[in-house]
Amino acid sequence: MKKTLSIILAFCLFAAIATGCAPKAAEYDLGLLSDKLESSGAFSDILSEVELPVAAILYGFNEADIAEGKLLCSTGATTEEIGLFKCVDESAAAKVFSAAEARVSSQRSAYESYAPAEMPKLDEAIVVNDGIYVFYIVSADAEAAAAAIK
Numbered sequence: 830m831k832k833t834l835s836i837i838l839a840f841c842l843f844a845a846i847a848t849g850c851a852p853k854a855a856e857y858d859l860g861l862l863s864d865k866l867e868s869s870g871a872f873s874d875i876l877s878e879v880e881l882p883v884a885a886i887l888y889g890f891n892e893a894d895i896a897e898g899k900l901l902c903s904t905g906a907t908t909e910e911i912g913l914f915k916c917v918d919e920s921a922a923a924k925v926f927s928a929a930e931a932r933v934s935s936q937r938s939a940y941e942s943y944a945p946a947e948m949p950k951l952d953e954a955i956v957v958n959d960g961i962y963v964f965y966i967v968s969a970d971a972e973a974a975a976a977a978i979k
Contacts, residue, residue: 854960859899859913862978866911866966867901871973874909876901884912888965890928894921896961908936908947912965919961926958929965936967 884900885892897915916922933954940947953971957964968974
């Protein structure tokens with residue numbers, strides 16, 4: 830009995846330590862992050878905000894997978910873009926991440942003959958999945974954009 834009680838207590842202690850030491854999921858303020866990116870000097874084109882239903886069409890994801898989103902697109906003369914998405918769960922984030930990766934390929938196909946000078950920007954596209962967040966950033970200065978999201 831004493832041994833069983835010791836094992837249970839040890840298990841409870843281990844469980845408390847394990848859950849107490851678990852890394853906290855990242856939280857991002859998408860509006861603040863978007864502003865920080867825009868003011869980072871990483872973009873050479875003017876970016877305009879696009880509504881979430883349009884973003885879903887452009888990226889090919891289900892709007893229901895997004896809890897919050899911010900998309901800023903260029904004038905169309907460049908591939909520059911900021912896509913910041915908070916998804917409803919990690920499964921939705923995986924789908925949105927795949928859609929963001931596909932967006933790089935789709936932009937590459939659209940711009941390779943239209944504006945071949947845009948290809949290096951797509952080569953350095955930032956596509957990140959951090960828990961329930963997905964970031965898609967194509968900029969003139971990928972290093973400045975990466976520094977802004979750290």
